[in-house]
Amino acid sequence: MTGWTEDELDTIGGSEEVGISSRRRDRSLRPYVTIWVVRVGDDLYVRSAYGPDNPWFVRAKASGSGRIRAGGIERDVSFAEPGADAHASIDAAYHAKYDRHGPRIVGTVVGPQVVATTLRLEPTRAG
Template sequence: MNTPTHQLSSEEVRVIVDADDLHISPLRADGVTYGTPTWIWSVRVDDALYVRAYHGQSSRWYQAAVLHKTGRIHAAGLTKEVVFEPISGPLNDRIDAAYRAKYASSPYLGAMISSRAQAATIRLAPLES
């Protein structure tokens, strides 16, 4: 059975966040096929990689991620099988700060640090075979 391991390596997280080109593909309803890759913002906090759903918990990719708990990411030439770990609580304040620092000039920043998006925060961890 697949289980989550430690975090992605610090270098992998740096490369992914710096490239700002993360595509996420949770498993589809069949639990086997990967969904269509969705481009998504990513941030780094303490060498861990976090993403949020712009449309909150109603986002299709978020719902699939929470239901199936695994999927795949593509970024900066890397392809990784990952586990989706929902995040809540005080860590969201630090994740907000990372979004503010990285996307300060974006008109979409407000939506990404809203309570709606906070409720759909996911930590990406590597999947162990």
């Protein structure tokens, strides 16, 4: 575990979107999917807007690792469960960053229905 640098947190957390890719069994990367990302403190989070059956989310959960890219930064990550106490802050971060898109869209990534589809991105060494 190398941890996020402040520059990575600022750049990735400040990006409108992140490309996210999960690893296949042979460790190769699947095609990137574009999703929203938020920063809460020194952590980065993503949520499946369309539930636990969304294909990118299913693959991320199954593989446990992948890669993200945003703002010129590309980093290998593991996909971890956030702490139960993090969800209110994650909701607040999504509202602060994305409310301009309207409640119908932001409503897909906030609230109790997305707790189970939240992943914390943990930076890892390449490979």
